[in-house]
Amino acid sequence: MASALRSFLRKRSTALIASPHRHHQQPLLIRNLSTEAAADSHSSFAQRLRDLPKLLPGTQIKPDASKLIGRTPLVFLNQVTEGCGAYIAAKQEMFQPTSSVKDRMAQKFPSLMSLQIYVALQQTTLIEPTSGNMGISMAFMAAMKGYKMVLTMPSYTSMERRVCMRAFGAELILTDPTKGMGGTVKKAYDLLESTPDAFMLQQFSNPANTKIHFETTGPEIWEDTLGQVDIFVMGIGSGGTVSGVGQYLKSQNPNVKIYGVEPAESNILNGGKPGEEKLMFVH
Numbered sequence: 001m002a003s004a005l006r007s008f009l010r011k012r013s014t015a016l017i018a019s020p021h022r023h024h025q026q027p028l029l030i031r032n033l034s035t036e037a038a039a040d041s042h043s044s045f046a047q048r049l050r051d052l053p054k055l056l057p058g059t060q061i062k063p064d065a066s067k068l069i070g071r072t073p074l075v076f077l078n079q080v081t082e083g084c085g086a087y088i089a090a091k092q093e094m095f096q097p098t099s100s101v102k103d104r105m106a107q108k109f110p111s112l113m114s115l116q117i118y119v120a121l122q123q124t125t126l127i128e129p130t131s132g133n134m135g136i137s138m139a140f141m142a143a144m145k146g147y148k149m150v151l152t153m154p155s156y157t158s159m160e161r162r163v164c165m166r167a168f169g170a171e172l173i174l175t176d177p178t179k180g181m182g183g184t185v186k187k188a189y190d191l192l193e194s195t196p197d198a199f200m201l202q203q204f205s206n207p208a209n210t211k212i213h214f215e216t217t218g219p220e221i222w223e224d225t226l227g228q229v230d231i232f233v234m235g236i237g238s239g240g241t242v243s244g245v246g247q248y249l250k251s252q253n254p255n256v257k258i259y260g261v262e263p264a265e266s267n268i269l270n271g272g273k274p275g276e277e278k279l280m281f282v283h
Contacts (some may be wrong), residue, residue: 031070235261
């Protein structure tokens with residue numbers, strides 16, 4: 001550990017160099033960021049940044065922000081649940097890098113594809129329909145991996161979401177709010193057909209969306225509560241989280257009750273029509 005740290009610090013050492021033509025001036029202070037030739041300085045410094053965990057073995061430094069995804073804590077809600085007759089805990093998915101449970105799906109999407117597709121994505125357009133949170137998470141991962149990201153989203157979604165997606169470099173296409181998510185998904189498929197070398201993860205129909213929560217979110221809840229779960233409540237967007245967590249909890253205890261919640265203005269699963277949502281970040 002100590003020798004690795006010394007090696008890293010030597011590469012960032014500071015040197016004093018005097019100009020041969022200005023004998024009476026103070027020496028120039030130059031920070032040597034690389035021991036390589038000047039032409040290779042940028043590439044060698046970038047490579048050292050990538051190798052930093054190797055240069056400092058045993059540290060707890062994450063190699064990139066995606067490694068922060070998962071293992072979010074549960075916290076009891078005390079003041080707002082007084083007198084309700086139950087202990088209510090909330091899983092703090094806001095601790096994910098983009099403050100959303102959707103980071104779990106976005107983190108896994110490269111592993112869902114073949115190596116050939118994964119490599120091709122460096123020159124491919126990634127297209128995804130979203131109600132907001134998944135789009136932010138996908139834009140985040142695309143920015144890290146260097147993919148081109150195009151997102152379709154209903155125009156009623158908040159300005160904050162749009163700003164976040166564009167800040168990560170994604171192209172955003174807004175769709176007719178009266179057509180709900182169905183119109184957003186259709187627009188994404190239209191783009192998929194008309195865009196050369198495009199790829200879509202499709203969170204709304206991809207079974208991996210449910211599987212990821214069966215393998216991660218569900219077990220985390222079960223382990224952190226020591227199996228003392230009677231009811232699980234979750235907002236429904238794509239349905240992946242409530243389905244995956246619900247399946248896992250039911251596999252551990254068939255008596256656990258699962259409740260999905262959707263906005264009254266867009267009460268699709270109960271036979272209603274798609275519509276504008278007044279409350280953002282419910283799902």
